[in-house]
Amino acid sequence: MEGRLVPRVAVAVFVVRDGEQVLLGRRLSSIGDSSFALPGGHLEFGESWEECAAREVKEETGLDIHRVEFLKVTNNVLRDEVRPAHYVTILMRAVLVDEAQSTPQNLEPEKCEGWDWYKWSDLPKPLFGPLALQVQSGFSPFLCHS
Numbered sequence: 001m002e003g004r005l006v007p008r009v010a011v012a013v014f015v016v017r018d019g020e021q022v023l024l025g026r027r028l029s030s031i032g033d034s035s036f037a038l039p040g041g042h043l044e045f046g047e048s049w050e051e052c053a054a055r056e057v058k059e060e061t062g063l064d065i066h067r068v069e070f071l072k073v074t075n076n077v078l079r080d081e082v083r084p085a086h087y088v089t090i091l092m093r094a095v096l097v098d099e100a101q102s103t104p105q106n107l108e109p110e111k112c113e114g115w116d117w118y119k120w121s122d123l124p125k126p127l128f129g130p131l132a133l134q135v136q137s138g139f140s141p142f143l144c145h146s
């Protein structure tokens, strides 16, 4: 089987703020290009989900998170992408270590147009497909108790 058709594990993080905002960035990628998605990425060998969440948020935005909690696991078969892919995605929730330092940096500009905070009640479009499915299903990181 071609390498990229093997299911992989990803971690995506709802970094939540003020009880109503989440951090999203517009992807520059062969998967979900131009759509708004959570920070996150591939689980590396030996990592816990919490470690992966903190590493990816730091690498992508420069922000430090804590109180990292598991919320949900999702199965994302992305058949219609330029490069089809299958991810088992672990959804985590976290808050900033320092709420006063909440300005995200765009540290991987080749992968993202930029990060910003969005109200859960007024999310930007288009959302990345797997995230859109969660929203459509009624899932909310603010109503979810781990």
Ligand code: IPR
Residues within 6 Å of the ligand: 010, 029, 031, 040, 041, 042, 056, 076, 087, 089, 111
């Ligand atoms: P990286 O590791 O580049 O941050 O991965 P990603 O953000 O493309 O996430 C991979 C999993 C997605 C496509 C569900």
Ligand code: MG
Residues within 6 Å of the ligand: 039, 040, 041, 056, 060
């Ligand atoms: Mg990423």
